[in-house]
Amino acid sequence: MRQIFLDTETTGLYHAQGHRIIEIAAVEAINRRITSNHFHVYLNPDREIDAAAQEVHGITLEFLQDKPRFPNVVAEFLDFIKDAELVIHNAPFDVGFLNSELGKIDAPNVVEVAASIVDTLKMAKDMRPGQRNNLDALCRHFGIDNSKRTLHGALLDAELLAEVYFAMTRGQESLMMDMLDAPDESASNESVVANQPLKVLQADSEELTSHHQYLQGLAKGGAPIWGLPETD
Template identity: 65%
Template sequence: MRHIFLDTETTGLYANQGHRIIEIAAIEIINRRPTNNSFHFYVNPDREIDPAAQEVHGITLDFLQDKPRFTEIASDFIKFVKDATLIIHNAPFDIGFINMELGLIEKPPIEEAVENVIDTLKMAKDMRPGQRNSLDALCRFYNINNSQRSLHGALLDAQLLAEVYLAMTRGQEDLMIDFQYNGSDIVGEKNAKRPTNLFILKADDEELKSHEAYLNKMKGEKKLAW
């Protein structure tokens, strides 16, 4: 199963008021394992950035002046996400901006290119009613290290979202995943080789005991959340 975890940063909150995407990132996971295939671009919006938005993501218009316009990356973006399941935190926000950008260049909505869209914010609200369900709050709940997230950034947020989603949907799979992107990966490299050989290492008795203790702890946290 091919999942694409996606996040954007924008000039402001409202696509219907002319705000634009300034950063878009998507990472690929197949069968709950990261492939190191990613899509990441900063985008020149050809408009000012709201001061409140800039305080959140720290991206300046000067930084974006030499970056491509969305029209220049749209085809590659659609190819990257095609036929996958898109997973987004607060999906209506990002989908609204993506479809606005696609509409400006007379391309169909992104829903026509992908298998379906999953909103992890809605999932979290269903699983944890009455709780804080921001990405930061979910990282804390699932013990995911988000210490590098001093500012919002699309690539880091997509990586964190993937870890959160795997934790939210975990069965017996091990969540210990290692996102490591080299320099080319984080500027749009999408053709990294996928691993072809898998080495299976079975847990020893001590590790099994630790895992059982962790599961018991998770059960207790879920009871408290309800």
């Protein structure tokens, strides 16, 4: 199964107020193993960044001035997430921003391109009701090293999210490993049996006589439906 762990950074909290995406990161995993394949890009939003948002991710408008705009990377991005299961922490936020950007250029939305979307924040709330379930809290809970996360960054957060998700679904990992690694014993046994010569043991005259006498004893109450074998 191909999964994409995705995160974005933005100029503010609400795309309906005109805020834009300034960073996208997507990390690929196949059969619950991270690959070297990932998508990561910074984007020029053509607008100011809210001060509160900049305090969170530390990305400045000056840094983004020479970066591509969303239409320049959209084809590569959609190709990367195509037919994959997207795993996102607080999926409505990121998907909402992505669909807002895609809608501006009449591109298909995320739901139409990806196979499915998993919201790890919802998963965490179901597992840990009434507790803090942001990424830092989940890293602490599962013993994942997030010491490099002094600021939010989409690529690091996507990588941490993958570790958190694997920890949250560890039972599935065990099942997957069992399915992938277990030897096919039935096939092995069939091969062993098929390669063995078939031994046929014939009854000797004494055994046949004893068997005939046993059947005669059973027949005293009436003729058995299977009949008695003939003897020499």
